[in-house]
Amino acid sequence: MNWCPELGTVLANEEVIDGKSEVGGFPVVRKPMRQWMLRITAYAEKLLADLDTIDWSDSLKEMQRNWIGRSEGAEVDFQIADCRLPIADSKIRVFTTRPDTLFGATYMVLSPEHKLVDQITTPEQREAIARYKTQIAGKSDLERTELAKEKSGVFTGAHAINPVNGERIPIWIADYVLASYGTGAIMAVPAHDTRDFEFATKFALPIIEVVKPSECDGARAVPARSAPVRSGTHEHSKNSVPNDALRPGTGRAPAEAFCELGVAINSSSTEFSLNGLPTAEAKKKITAWLEEKNLGKKSINYKLRDWLFSRQRYWGEPFPIVWKKDAAGNLYHEALPESSLPLLPPSLEDYKPTTDGQPPLARAKDWLNLPDGSVRETNTMPQWAGSCWYYLRYLDAKNGGAFVGKDAESYWMGTTGCKLKVESCKSDSSAPQPATCNLQPATPGVDLYVGGTEHAVLHLLYARFWHKVLFDLGHVSTAEPFFKLVNQGLILGADGQKMSKSRGNVVNPDDVIEEYGADAFRLYEMFMGPLQDTKPWNTSGVAGVYKFLGRVWRLFVDEPSETEFEQAETTADCSRGCESAESRALTSAATKLLNLIKLNAAIKDVAATPAQLKTLHACIKKVTEDLDGMRFNTAISAMMVFVNDAIAWETKPVAVLREFLILLAPFAPHIAEELWEKMSKVQSPKSKVTDAGSTTLDIGHWTLDSLPYSPWPKFDPALLVEDTLEIPVQVNGKLRDVIRVPAAADNATIEAAALASEKAKPYLAGKTIKKIIVVPKKLVNIAVA
RNA sequence: GCCGGUGUGGCGAAAUGGCAGACGCACAGGACUUAAAAUCCUGGGACCUUCAAAAGUCGUGUCGGUUUGAGUCCGACCACCGGCACCA
DSSP states (O other): OOOOEEEEEOOOOOOOTTTTEEEOBBOOOOOOEEEEOOOOOOOHHHHHGGGHHHOOOHHHHHHHHHHHHHEEEEEEEEEEEOOSTTTTTTTEEEESOGGGGGGOOOOEOOTOOOOTTTHHOOOHHHHHHHHHHHHTTOHHHHHHHHGGSOOOOOOEEEEEOTTTTEEEEEEEOOOTTTTSSSSSSEEOOSSSSSSHHHHHHHHOOOOOOEEESSSSSTTTTTTOOOOOOSSSOOSOOOOOOOOTTTTTTOOOEEEEEEEESEEEOSSSOSSOBBBTTTTHHHHHHHHHHHHTTTSSEEEEEEEEOOOEOOOOOSSSSOEEEEEEEEETEEEEEEOOGGGGGGGOOOOOOOOOOTTTSOOGGGGGGHHHBTTSSSSOOOOOOHHHHHHHHHEEEEEEEOOSSSSSSSHHHHHHHHHHHHHHHHHHHHHHTTOSSSGGGGGEEEEEEEESSHHHOOOTTTTHHHHHHHHHHHHTTSSSOOOOOOOOOOOOOOOOOOOOSSTTTTTTTOOHHHHHHHHOHHHHHHHHHSSSSOOOSSSEOOHHHHHHHHHHHHHHHHHHOOOOOHHHHHHHHHHHOTTTTTOHHHHHHHHHHHHHHHHHOEEEEEEEEEOOOHHHHHHHHHHHHHHHHHHTTTOOOHHHHHHHHHHHHHHSSEEEEHHHHHHHHHHTTSSSSHHHHHHHHHHHOOOOOOHHHHHHTTTOOOOOOOOOOSSSGSOOOOOGGGGOOOOOOOOOOEETEEEEEEEEEEETTOOOHHHHHHHHHHTTTHTTTOEEEEEEEEETTEEEEEEEE
16 A cells, blocks of 8 residues: 655644634644655546546536646756856756747746745845745635735746746746645746736736737637637636736737637747747647756646545544664654554543644553554544445455455456456557446446535545555456446525525424325435435425325225224323333224224226226336436326326226335335235235235245335336327427327328318418428428418 | 536426426315315416407527427527636
């Protein structure tokens, strides 16, 4: 694994607001701490590329792509040009995605934290630089970004040499350059970058245009028009046309100056020229030249940072690491042997960090110090350590020898066939269609993961990373953990706002279940709209599906008469805590009540009529297809249609109702099971026999003919065929009539029937028929002029 | 600012380029009831006529386009939601 200890500055400001902790309001200070990092950046490329092999929403994939933030460009070295300085031989390295604009680099900017700042600052600028750095250091990161509207910075007094044309350019520091990205230093090209432009304008720095826009015509049209195709990398800004008032007196049209792609101009030296080259080619040429002259090289940068993986808390997995000293007294670390795993946290009376800022585990002196003089690591892992692999542990939760057994892993997470496909696809890049890696019928990994978007860039990226490491080490069968992922939409409060305690709009499921039952609650959540959509909660909607379940109930059973019910209820009226005699009375009353509930008298063991079969099979078709597509809302409405129809049947065939219960079971399992049981009790032996493959075999609580073991109904398309069809007749696309024709009618017959329509005729009178479109089984449209 | 998503009745929504509003909520009228609740039946996009009905016109965020036909496809825009945000 890529555990890597790093000594460095860690900003302990995760929960900082204005320098105070979010909970408790304690002052927050930054201090250097030894922390563990996971080198997730080493997997940036794989994490990015393999997004193409999984079935996730585009928006989620895009979020991960943006988070990884791959940028292709070049690193370029600028020689420092002040011989007065003691480090005159040093170079400043910058990263740029637009090496082709190097001739337009008119100044440089270092982040205030850049390690060369103090060394290059000239004596006369020292005070101003120090003041700026102090000012920046006193601000939280949040304040720094909030104040970003106005550019600020200070000249260091030093200069550097632009390697392509030998120009002396000033070196500034400014907080718009981040220490943590790229090299912490930039070459500024104000003619082609909004931020550089703002800065140059404010501090009167020169602006030289080096790209002539080729595809953006029109003086001010840039932001309105679609930009030329982007390469997917992070280019310089392509919008923000500055005002004339802001524009320096160069006389150039600002719209053109900010066009993204074009042809290089003003880009030549005595030995080298980019002029006339389109941006893409100019990039290639200058990068090759820089590499040849040893002035720079092609480079790829990521926004993704290595992952700070230690916490100073008690509750977390302790690192299985000990610290030792070598002969010279230098500290080094070793992993515990496997025989010492798993490493459990020690018992503590006090879970707080020590007064000198050590993690809580440092309090466990007996645990901390080992007999051989080595000392345990006291940081603990964050909660991600569990969420990154729990799905693997679930496969083999009781395995004491491994995190997951080989057999269990390959059985659940992959098939041999799948694994081969993934691998052959990876190793053989010349394979003609990489699409064969995608969407194989036997899906590798977790087949379906339903989760919220809040996990888009943390959990879902971290888990993919861990899984890939395990894959590369040969512990798992697939390169990706979650094959298909669906983001369920957020359920908002009744006021259309996100539920939160502070808004007081939280709906507690327990309360809803108390009033309407778990079936109604579950059904409503599925009925309210598409799974992926955000939608507001509406309690009267629960009442609606509750009513539907009531209709289902009455479709199957005859309620006792009010008198019967009241008689039984009187005896049963006993709250909890009855004496045992009363309890017995209660039990017998409850039995009485149950006996009063009888199967609907209309339910008979008879053959279904064609109309009934049609209703049933239309429902089977819709529910089956919608379940596959996770369109639960429309599946439920199909069942409502069925019930509305079936409740009016004078005779209700047992076999039809049984199949309906199987459809209902995934949506409302409790009521479905209850009704199924009632049906079984009164079912005649004859209908039991007709159920294919159903024998009474006791397997614990359920028998093979109980609901969960019943085969899912198959719909028969032949039963859905209509004898006659209703065909709308349109004239010039407007509905004028609906005609009935035999289902077997050919186009000519339908056309003739449409032309004969009394209602359509007035719209045809005196017009020339240009064309008649007959859409088989759908409609007729008569185009007239 | 950038990226992604969503716009359809009073509300949640439905509709392989082919009858817009299925299904449900809320509402209105009726039945049952002493009454209410529950249940059952009926109605319903807007507008315009009409005693009533039929007919008609308009209608899926806005403007334009493609098409015999557009909620659906294309272009531009607007609004809202989510994510990222000085990432060179």
